[in-house]
Amino acid sequence: MEKLLKPGSTLGGMLLIAGSCIGAGMLGLPVLLGLCGFFPAIILLIISWMFMTYTALLLIEVNGWFYERVNIISMAQKAFGTIGKILSWILYLFLFYSLLVAYIAGSGKLFVSFLPFAISQSLSSIIFVIVFGVLVYFGTKTVDLTNRLLMAGLILTYLAMIFLGLGKIQFSFFTHVNFKFFLLPLAVLVTSFGFHNMIPSVTAYMKGDLKRTRIAIIGGGVIALIIYFFWTILILGIVPVDGANGLYDAYVQGAEATISLKNILKSKLVVTFAAWFAFFAIVTSFLAQSLGLMHFIADGIKVKPDTKNNWYLAILAILPPTIFALSYPNIFFKALGFAGAYCAVIIFCIFPALMVWIGRYYKKETSAYHAKGGKISLILVIVFSFVIIFSQLFSSFK
Numbered sequence: 001m002e003k004l005l006k007p008g009s010t011l012g013g014m015l016l017i018a019g020s021c022i023g024a025g026m027l028g029l030p031v032l033l034g035l036c037g038f039f040p041a042i043i044l045l046i047i048s049w050m051f052m053t054y055t056a057l058l059l060i061e062v063n064g065w066f067y068e069r070v071n072i073i074s075m076a077q078k079a080f081g082t083i084g085k086i087l088s089w090i091l092y093l094f095l096f097y098s099l100l101v102a103y104i105a106g107s108g109k110l111f112v113s114f115l116p117f118a119i120s121q122s123l124s125s126i127i128f129v130i131v132f133g134v135l136v137y138f139g140t141k142t143v144d145l146t147n148r149l150l151m152a153g154l155i156l157t158y159l160a161m162i163f164l165g166l167g168k169i170q171f172s173f174f175t176h177v178n179f180k181f182f183l184l185p186l187a188v189l190v191t192s193f194g195f196h197n198m199i200p201s202v203t204a205y206m207k208g209d210l211k212r213t214r215i216a217i218i219g220g221g222v223i224a225l226i227i228y229f230f231w232t233i234l235i236l237g238i239v240p241v242d243g244a245n246g247l248y249d250a251y252v253q254g255a256e257a258t259i260s261l262k263n264i265l266k267s268k269l270v271v272t273f274a275a276w277f278a279f280f281a282i283v284t285s286f287l288a289q290s291l292g293l294m295h296f297i298a299d300g301i302k303v304k305p306d307t308k309n310n311w312y313l314a315i316l317a318i319l320p321p322t323i324f325a326l327s328y329p330n331i332f333f334k335a336l337g338f339a340g341a342y343c344a345v346i347i348f349c350i351f352p353a354l355m356v357w358i359g360r361y362y363k364k365e366t367s368a369y370h371a372k373g374g375k376i377s378l379i380l381v382i383v384f385s386f387v388i389i390f391s392q393l394f395s396s397f398k
Contacts, residue, residue, distance in 0.1 A: 010219070013202045013215075013217075013219075013220065014219040014220040015147055015151045015220065016140075016143070016216075017198055017219075018195075018221075019151055019154075019287065020285060020292070021192060021194070021224035022227060026231065027256035028256050029189070029228065029232075030232050030247075031257050032181070034235065034247035036177070036178055036179065036181040036182045036184065037175075041185070042229070046225075048186070048189035048192075051193075052189075052190065052196075052349075053193075055349045056221070056352075058352035058371045058381075060214055061359075061371050062355045062359060063213075064367030064369050065078065067208075069203075069299075070200060071200045071298070073088050075355060078355075079359060079363075091343040091347050094343055097321045099191075100318065103283075104129060105125065106278075106282050107125055107128040107279075107283070108121040108122065108325075110275065110279050125325060133314060136294060136310075138310070139305065139307075140201055141205075146287065151280075151284055153276065153280045157273045157274075158227060162231075164270055165237075166234075171237065173237055173239075174236065176241050183394075183395070186388045187388060187391070187392045190344050192224075193225075194344045194348055195217070197296065198288055198292050200295060200296075201291055201295045202216055231257075238261060238265065245263040245264055246260070262274055294313045294316075341392035350382055354378075
């Protein structure tokens, strides 16, 4: 019995957090960062990482109010009442169903390119969902072990592209600065460091050990930051902002960074590694987000996520975005920016700050972990959150 209660691996928790970060944002983020320039991009990366890590620590504190396994629905209901419960349901489902649509639709294109025979993109997406959806059914331990292998592949292909492109970096590209686009990447950065949905799952995996959960979250966030940092150096040092196949051209066309990289370097090896890198990025995020969504639904309908219930929980988490991805594979991306900018900011930034404020100063809740900072820190979180929202609104109406 004692062995069954042993907490999961801290390293495994870190990789689950990192895996949930490294997804679609990894493929498009350098394009947005490149428009404002290298040095502003590094500043934005660090600020966003610090901001999202702090809001994650706030969420750990809220998680500590409960003795049982809970998710964001229960946290919001305890802090805000029925309105908070309803809002969290709507925002969370819209955000993560949207993310899963992106991964499922993107997987179809990737699988088609890997197979030696021709199949439709829809069939490719279905195969992807069946293969990796089964892993989600088996729960956190199985996803953790699979995720470690996939993260190893992600890191190896990432390092291979860094190695192949390192000698091609032109340091003169780093001098580009354009503050006109400074706030443009913020919304995507929030989703790129938006691992907060995994916190309840990782907390449960650590058997409620909030100190180990904190280490896993900080460590996973640091891994993601380092990967983003060198990836940004590579793309911004090789791909120019202007001209054919430049970053601005990619931004206008909605193309990912690896496409610009392949077109500039014109290397078969880069093409191969870029395809596998994109595959690993999508699968690791699909597994992490599906698992987090499954646990969220379990909390919402008050059932235990175990082998008895996981089959229909996995269906509820994966089937709706699969149907949407198969029916509308292209239209989703227009809504992705909206989902990330507004839903993610409200759920992962504004909600944790308000919940901690209410818990600390009104309801006098106790937790085994307390995030540093008082009322001023919480106010700054809310103010910065609205900066992100208004910057996205401004860019949408330009």
